[in-house]
Amino acid sequence: TISAPAREGAHIRRTGEDVVADSVALHAGTVLGHSQLGLAAAVGLAEVRVHRPLRVLVASTGTELVDAPAPLRHGQIYESNSVMLAAAIRALGCEVDVVRSVVDDVEEFRKVIEPKLADADLLVTSGGVSAGAYEVVKDALTGQGVEFAKIAMQPGGPQGCGRWQGVPVVTLPGNPVSVLVSFEAFLRPALLTAMGHTDVSRRRVRARLTEEMSSPAGRRQYRRGVFTPSEREVTGIVGPRGGPGSHLLAAFTQANCLIVLPEDVTSAAVGQEVDVLLL
Template sequence: MISVDAYREQVAELLGTAPATTVPLADAAGLILAEDVRAGVSLPPFDNSAMDGYAIRAADVAGAGRDTPVALPVADDIPAGRIDVAPLAAGTAHRIMTGAPLPPGADAVVMVEDTDRGTETVRIFAPAAANAHIRRLGEDVAEGTVALRAGTVLGHSQLGLAAAVGLAELRVHRPLRVLVASTGSELVDAPEPLRHGQIYESNSVMLAAAIRGLGCAVEVIRSVVDDVDEFRAVIEPKLADADLLVTSGGVSAGAYEVVKDALTGQGVEFAKIAMQPGGPQGSGRWNGVPVVTLPGNPVSVLVSFEAFLRPALLTALGHTDVDRRRVRARLTESMTSPRGRRQYRRGVYTPVLGEVTGIVGPRGGPGSHLLAAFTQANCLIVLPEDVDAATEGEEVDVLLL
């Protein structure tokens, strides 16, 4: 058997990193920055007022008070956007709006609330310290410095910063195009009525939602029957437009393992991974396209996604943080695990106020068919390969979902 960690590296290496492409800011939301962004301008690009008020020299209003106002002639008006700002002479004031450029000679701004709002002469009722209510050139970002690092997820604030430093487009990692296929002659697509021996197909729904949630484009082929020729005929023509093929089912040791039969000898290798659930796995390239084949039971699919696909896809998309948060928690009941395999059990984690470790208890048994228990879980309890039992109160590793 292959270890979980070794197979995780194998899948990550298979996917590599998505190529970079240039997109307009409007199309970059949710994508990952492929290279550092340097500021083309400083932020702010000039000294400007942080308030509506009056640009003054601090020394001219040092004695101002409610009962001892200082009156200054208003020599100019400076709205935001004005580019021809005259210098401020000593003993005068310029009425100034928020964001407007500070006139040369001014070293402070008095808030309009501390004045009588005069337009020809203004009476000022409070002193202002030097630099009061002034936004200085480059105090947020200096021109030429790195404003956004490669690997940054581009949300609304990041895109706003890119626009503010003068960019109209960004180099990002292109979203991966993932083809998801579920296999099994027993599968039926809802709402078609079930016959005895049939089940509703759910793996492709789960996988597609999970993969789309990472920012990939997904095409789904549901319920491919257990026939090698049919499998190849349905899927092979679509490989040219895919960056990755993910299949579920047909990879174990039974007599009708269509994925294993179709892809053995085609560049895909199948192995047993030292984990429970999700032991049977396969990966490789088919017609040059990366392929990851997952087991058929729904919990095995979801655990395999968490253990292998999610970190590999996030890495390929350019993320630098690809791991679920890991915490320690005390078990609320005892558990067993097959020695030699890493067990992932669905669980509910609850933090404990004032303590470093929380508490966690399993939801449902270890069976890979118990999907409802997964919907009630907020974590995976991880029991390592050298552990066959964990007692109530013992601390264990927990991956928060």
């Protein structure tokens, strides 16, 4: 029994409904996930040109560092920077080689690191760049193509960058929160850009403070925080989590954002709008 006439064009998929001829199906800089790979195959591409993963050598320095689970002696701490950096860099799609707990000795630093440079696109170090008596990274790389400076930010002031034996180098501070903030501010965008990404910035929103905050004059402060969206606010509310100390790593694990106070702001009141970087 035919109860109704067939509608002209029903149940027919027209040429060009999904992708029109000569149009761009996938733009340069697109991250290739399962749907993007499926589309490439659907338009007849067996292969696409991609940026190869960067090979990053991560090195942590400090005679006081001990690799877990070895027992600690007086004055020692467990090494965590290379674990964090390696995980964060791998999450971006890079290949990572790790050298942990290099002692504060220039010759030993060069002996351990130099043989690995030939296979690296980038060297990232943590520790040994401040103003202490044994700043092994600064001592080893000063005059070798790497420049060191103190950035007007908190945490993460001591920084360095350049080239050593032709390999790009980024030297980060030694405290763990300084390492993570420096990664977010400098290293993450640079790595993504180098691998061809077009969207390299964290989402930035405005939110009202739930607690009063203070910041040192002349420094851009990055504080760990908890952001909560709110329909009644600008975009939401935010409050700091933990103190400003660059050794307070536990608070970072509970944060979902970084609260940014500019260099000319020394205090922010409850209810004041601030910039927030969503992690």
